[in-house]
Amino acid sequence: MNLATKKWVFLKLSSIILIPLMIWFIINFISVYNGDYSEVVSFFSNKTNKFIFSIFLILFNEAFLSPAIKHNVKVSSVLKSKLFTIAPTSQFKDDAASKAVLAEEFNKITFKLESKFFKIFSTLFTGSLSSIVIIQLKIVSFFPLKYTHMLKTHRCY
Amino acid sequence: MEDKRPLSPHINIYKWHISSLVSISHRITGIINIIAITLVCVWVSWLVLGEPKYDLINLFLNSFLGKFVAIGLVWSFSFQILSEIRHLIMDSGYGYELKTTRVTGLMVIFGSLILTISFYLIGKNFF
Numbered sequence: 552m553n554l555a556t557k558k559w560v561f562l563k564l565s566s567i568i569l570i571p572l573m574i575w576f577i578i579n580f581i582s583v584y585n586g587d588y589s590e591v592v593s594f595f596s597n598k599t600n601k602f603i604f605s606i607f608l609i610l611f612n613e614a615f616l617s618p619a620i621k622h623n624v625k626v627s628s629v630l631k632s633k634l635f636t637i638a639p640t641s642q643f644k645d646d647a648a649s650k651a652v653l654a655e656e657f658n659k660i661t662f663k664l665e666s667k668f669f670k671i672f673s674t675l676f677t678g679s680l681s682s683i684v685i686i687q688l689k690i691v692s693f694f695p696l697k698y699t700h701m702l703k704t705h706r707c708y
Numbered sequence: 709m710e711d712k713r714p715l716s717p718h719i720n721i722y723k724w725h726i727s728s729l730v731s732i733s734h735r736i737t738g739i740i741n742i743i744a745i746t747l748v749c750v751w752v753s754w755l756v757l758g759e760p761k762y763d764l765i766n767l768f769l770n771s772f773l774g775k776f777v778a779i780g781l782v783w784s785f786s787f788q789i790l791s792e793i794r795h796l797i798m799d800s801g802y803g804y805e806l807k808t809t810r811v812t813g814l815m816v817i818f819g820s821l822i823l824t825i826s827f828y829l830i831g832k833n834f835f
Binding site for chain 1: 741749755762770774775781796799827830831832
């Protein structure tokens with residue numbers, strides 16, 4: 552099986568898996584989107600929700616964003632590395648410290664987004680957006696900092 | 709000298725068909741979903757900044773515009789789900805007849821509206 556066929560099969564498989572995940576996401580999004588702070592935090596602190604949402608984000612990214620940017624990467628190896636990087640999710644050991652560092656990381660990323668605001672949206676429509684920023688946002692949002700650093704040192708693209 | 713030769717048919721002279729409408733909508737909702745997921749990530753990331761800063765987003769999400777965006781997102785995903793199922797069926801070699809493409813296209817369009825209402829009601833625990 553050549554690379555193009557593998558990519559096609561992977562896209563179709565991820566589409567099949569994505570259908571129930573999208574239904575799960577939409578129903579849960581509607582149930583929490585206008586809830587108060589503690590409600591949203593408790594939803595995303597739940598290990599099951601966190602895990603399902605992470606898988607949803609990874610597959611969504613692979614199925615929708617990656618074909619658009621047409622990067623030349625072996626899909627299976629990227630998926631494996633991503634799953635390896637984020638699979639061992641665990642709660643923050645030192646919650647307060649982690650939050651402070653995460654907030655700092657988040658500020659850095661949002662600064663990048665602001666400075667490249669127009670570029671990001673224009674490139675998104677032409678299908679050449681680098682997904683690094685988005686992946687960083689996703690990872691920073693959900694996983695302990697050590698995994699974020701692992702991802703940064705092991706750049707997928 | 710002016711060239712009087714006829715131009716080749718362009719996209720704007722074609723009559724819209726259900727299949728072309730579903731196809732272009734599938735692409736548009738795909739782009740909307742990518743942007744939406746990115747914004748959802750920003751929304752979740754905002755949680756780490758604490759409750760006072762989160763209240764700003766909460767204020768927006770509880771406004772009319774916020775609810776409109778949320779319901780729009782549900783429709784966009786509903787459309788994508790049904791259109792994806794249609795694509796998967798077509799990938800397996802079925803549903804290429806003219807009548808069938810028209811019927812499945814209509815099912816995607818109207819089904820997405822029904823799904824949107826259903827997902828919203830399920831999410832809000834109306835059932």
